[in-house]
Amino acid sequence: MIEQLVAAVFTLLPTNSLAEIRHSPPGLTVDLQYTSSNNITGEPLYPKNSKALGDKRLIAALKQAEAILEAQGYGITILDAWRPKEATRKLWNKAVELGLTNYYAPPQIGSSHNLGAAVDIGLHSLKEPQKLLDMPMKFDQTDARLRNNSPEAKKNESILTSAMLAAGFIRHPLECWHFSYPPCEKPKLQP
Numbered sequence: 001m002i003e004q005l006v007a008a009v010f011t012l013l014p015t016n017s018l019a020e021i022r023h024s025p026p027g028l029t030v031d032l033q034y035t036s037s038n039n040i041t042g043e044p045l046y047p048k049n050s051k052a053l054g055d056k057r058l059i060a061a062l063k064q065a066e067a068i069l070e071a072q073g074y075g076i077t078i079l080d081a082w083r084p085k086e087a088t089r090k091l092w093n094k095a096v097e098l099g100l101t102n103y104y105a106p107p108q109i110g111s112s113h114n115l116g117a118a119v120d121i122g123l124h125s126l127k128e129p130q131k132l133l134d135m136p137m138k139f140d141q142t143d144a145r146l147r148n149n150s151p152e153a154k155k156n157e158s159i160l161t162s163a164m165l166a167a168g169f170i171r172h173p174l175e176c177w178h179f180s181y182p183p184c185e186k187p188k189l190q191p
């Protein structure tokens, strides 16, 4: 029983390869969306003031993307980074209920977020680091009817994606905000 409890607590803790993605405006700001109830579960998934964590290799690549964007007058807003397995379970259970399983990882397989090998991000201007610039899809938006097809949104998507790909990231085909950094082993989580 104690072993099970220890194992359960351990799965909630980050691994040694994780480090903090530091809030350093104007080039990089951190605004973790899951500290609020604004997600499909309708409740906060993280405590307030949670830190953004990521694999150290991802953080190094993020620095490169930040430098590319900074030269163009833009910065990166971190919306989600390392994700505890418990949050993945909660999101998955709700996604099944809502028929949104294309967008969330099943807990048995896990998400690259659970390894600190993915970030969900937005783009901001260095002049206004608190304000997210328009993108075709907002973070966690899954309804294609709400897609923003303005030239401005497409331009912002292209600027962000180009910088992230140049820094070695891979983008999720359906989510303009989700970027993972290889090499990424598939996480294995206990159901």
Ligand SMILES: [Zn+2]
Binding pocket: 080, 113, 118, 119, 120, 177, 178, 179
């Ligand atoms: Zn993501």
